[in-house]
Amino acid sequence: MISNIITMSGVKSLKDVDVSGKRVLIRVDFNVPMDSHFNISDDSRIRAVLPTINYCIDHNACSITLVSHLGNPKNGPEERFSLRHVQKRLERLLQKKVEFLNELDELKVQNTQCSTERIFLLENIRFDAGEKKNDPELSRRLGELCDIYVNDAFGTSHRKHASTYGITDYVSVKVAGFLMMREIEAFTKALEKxxxxxxxxxxxxxxxxxxxxxxxxxxxxxxxxxxxxxxxxxxxxxxxxxxxxxxxxxxxxxxxxxxxxxxxxxxxxxxxxxxxxxxxxxxxxxxxxxxxxxxxxxxxxxxxxxxxxxxxxxxxxxxxxxxxxxxxxxxxxxxxxxxxxxxxxxxxxxxxxxxxxxxxxxxxxxxxxxxxxxxxxxxxxxxxxxxxxxxxxxxxxxxxxxxxx
CATH class of the missing domain: 3.40.50.1260 (Phosphoglycerate kinase, N-terminal domain)
Structure with missing residues (x-):
C-alpha cells in the first residue's frame, strides 16, 4: 500500500511546467510576526518562498501574483493584518518592484496588461470572508487571475480555503512550489526512508x-x-x-x-x-x-x-x-x-x-x-x-x- 506521504510527493512541481509568457499566481505564506510598529521580527517565511518567485522571474513569467494571509482577522480589513507592511521587506529581498493592490477587481484589470517581471502582492486574502469558507465565487475569481497556480504555502496546506484548495477547480495547471516540495521530501526521508x-x-x-x-x-x-x-x-x-x-x-x-x-x-x-x-x-x-x-x-x-x-x-x-x-x-x-x-x-x-x-x-x-x-x-x-x-x-x-x- 502506497502511503499518503508518498502520494503527496508525486505531485508536479514548478519545474515540470513552462511559465514563460504565462500569468502565474503563487499562494505564499507571509504570515510573519510583527511588532506594534509593524516591523517584521522574523522574515523566514518570506525568504523560504523566494526561490519559487525568482524561478518565475528568471523564466519570464508574464506576471506574478502573490496571495497570502496574515494573522486571523475576524471582521474584514484591519491595519495590523495588512500585507502592505510586508511589501517593502519583500521588495528588498527580491530587489524588484512589487505592486500592492487592495482589490481583486483592480488586480484583474492590471493583470491583463501583461509584461515580464510585473509582480503583484494582493491584500490579505482573509479580509475576504469567502477565503476561510472556501467560497466557490472567490475561488473562481482567483482562478481567473492566472494561467498557472502554484501552491507554496505549506503553513496553510492543511486548510481547505479558497486560495489553497478551491482555486484548483478553476485553473487548468496547478503545481507545487519549491518550498512545498522541500517540505514533503524532508518528511518522506524521515518517515518512509x-x-x-x-x-x-x-x-x-x-x-x-x-x-x-x-x-x-x-x-x-x-x-x-x-x-x-x-x-x-x-x-x-x-x-x-x-x-x-x-x-x-x-x-x-x-x-x-x-x-x-x-x-x-x-x-x-x-x-x-x-x-x-x-x-x-x-x-x-x-x-x-x-x-x-x-x-x-x-x-x-x-x-x-x-x-x-x-x-x-x-x-x-x-x-x-x-x-x-x-x-x-x-x-x-x-x-x-x-x-x-x-x-x-x-x-x-x-x-x-x-x-x-x-x-x-x-x-x-x-x-x-x-x-x-x-x-x-x-x-x-x-x-x-x-x-x-x-x-x-x-x-x-x-x-x-x-x-x-
Missing amino acids: PVRPIALVVGGSKISSKITLLTAVMQKVDKLIIGGAMSNTFLQALGYDMQASLVESDYLQTAKEVLEEAKAHNVKVYLPVDVVITDSIEHPVDIRITPVQDVLEGFRSVDIGPATLKLFSEAIELSNTIIWNGPMGIYEIDRFSKGTYKLATAIAESYAYTIVGGGDTADAVEKAGEKDKFSFISTGGGASLELLEGKILPGFEKLDRCDIQ
Missing part, C-alpha cells in the same frame, strides 16, 4: 492535540520521547501525583493505551524523571527541581529537570533520525526555558537527520540559536503535525500529478 533508529520527540501542552500523532507513528518509530505539559497526563496515568500541574483527566486512560500500544510495537518510551516546579507561573516565589514522584502540593510542573535532560539526550545521541514537535516546558518564560533550549542543543549536536515540526518548536530552536544546525525546519506547525499523523494535506490533494510508469 529513515535511517534507524528513529526517535519522535513530542512536547507541548496537551495530549489531546497529539493523540492522533502518537497513534499514527507507533509503527514507524523506535523511540518516543515525551516532555512538556502533556507528559503530566502520562505520569498521572502511571500513578504519580502531579499536584497542580496541567493534567487532562479525561485522557488518563488514553495515555495508558498509548503506553500499552508502544510496548506492543517494541517502541521505547521516555518520560520525565524529574521536573522544574513552581508555586506560580505569573509571579513565582519558589522554583525548584524535584523527582516526578515528589511534586509539592500546590506546585505545578513547568519544565523538564536536568536528570530528564540527560536521559533524553542519551536517547537522542543513539538515534539516527529525530523528529521534534512541541517544547519541553513554558519556554516563552526565561526561567522555564532551559529544558527546551538544552534539548535543542542536544538534538542539533547529534549526527542524526533532524526535523523540527514547525510552530512553537521552530521558534524555540531559533531562540536557542541552533536553527542552522538542524537538517530541516518546517514552516508549518499544524500542517507538519497533520503530515506526521499520516493525513493527505488538502493543499496537495488536487494539484497535478506526475505520470508514474
Whole structure:
C-alpha cells in the first residue's frame, strides 16, 4: 500500500511546467510576526518562498501574483493584518518592484496588461470572508487571475480555503512550489526512508492535540520521547501525583493505551524523571527541581529537570533520525526555558537527520540559536503535525500529478 506521504510527493512541481509568457499566481505564506510598529521580527517565511518567485522571474513569467494571509482577522480589513507592511521587506529581498493592490477587481484589470517581471502582492486574502469558507465565487475569481497556480504555502496546506484548495477547480495547471516540495521530501526521508533508529520527540501542552500523532507513528518509530505539559497526563496515568500541574483527566486512560500500544510495537518510551516546579507561573516565589514522584502540593510542573535532560539526550545521541514537535516546558518564560533550549542543543549536536515540526518548536530552536544546525525546519506547525499523523494535506490533494510508469 502506497502511503499518503508518498502520494503527496508525486505531485508536479514548478519545474515540470513552462511559465514563460504565462500569468502565474503563487499562494505564499507571509504570515510573519510583527511588532506594534509593524516591523517584521522574523522574515523566514518570506525568504523560504523566494526561490519559487525568482524561478518565475528568471523564466519570464508574464506576471506574478502573490496571495497570502496574515494573522486571523475576524471582521474584514484591519491595519495590523495588512500585507502592505510586508511589501517593502519583500521588495528588498527580491530587489524588484512589487505592486500592492487592495482589490481583486483592480488586480484583474492590471493583470491583463501583461509584461515580464510585473509582480503583484494582493491584500490579505482573509479580509475576504469567502477565503476561510472556501467560497466557490472567490475561488473562481482567483482562478481567473492566472494561467498557472502554484501552491507554496505549506503553513496553510492543511486548510481547505479558497486560495489553497478551491482555486484548483478553476485553473487548468496547478503545481507545487519549491518550498512545498522541500517540505514533503524532508518528511518522506524521515518517515518512509529513515535511517534507524528513529526517535519522535513530542512536547507541548496537551495530549489531546497529539493523540492522533502518537497513534499514527507507533509503527514507524523506535523511540518516543515525551516532555512538556502533556507528559503530566502520562505520569498521572502511571500513578504519580502531579499536584497542580496541567493534567487532562479525561485522557488518563488514553495515555495508558498509548503506553500499552508502544510496548506492543517494541517502541521505547521516555518520560520525565524529574521536573522544574513552581508555586506560580505569573509571579513565582519558589522554583525548584524535584523527582516526578515528589511534586509539592500546590506546585505545578513547568519544565523538564536536568536528570530528564540527560536521559533524553542519551536517547537522542543513539538515534539516527529525530523528529521534534512541541517544547519541553513554558519556554516563552526565561526561567522555564532551559529544558527546551538544552534539548535543542542536544538534538542539533547529534549526527542524526533532524526535523523540527514547525510552530512553537521552530521558534524555540531559533531562540536557542541552533536553527542552522538542524537538517530541516518546517514552516508549518499544524500542517507538519497533520503530515506526521499520516493525513493527505488538502493543499496537495488536487494539484497535478506526475505520470508514474
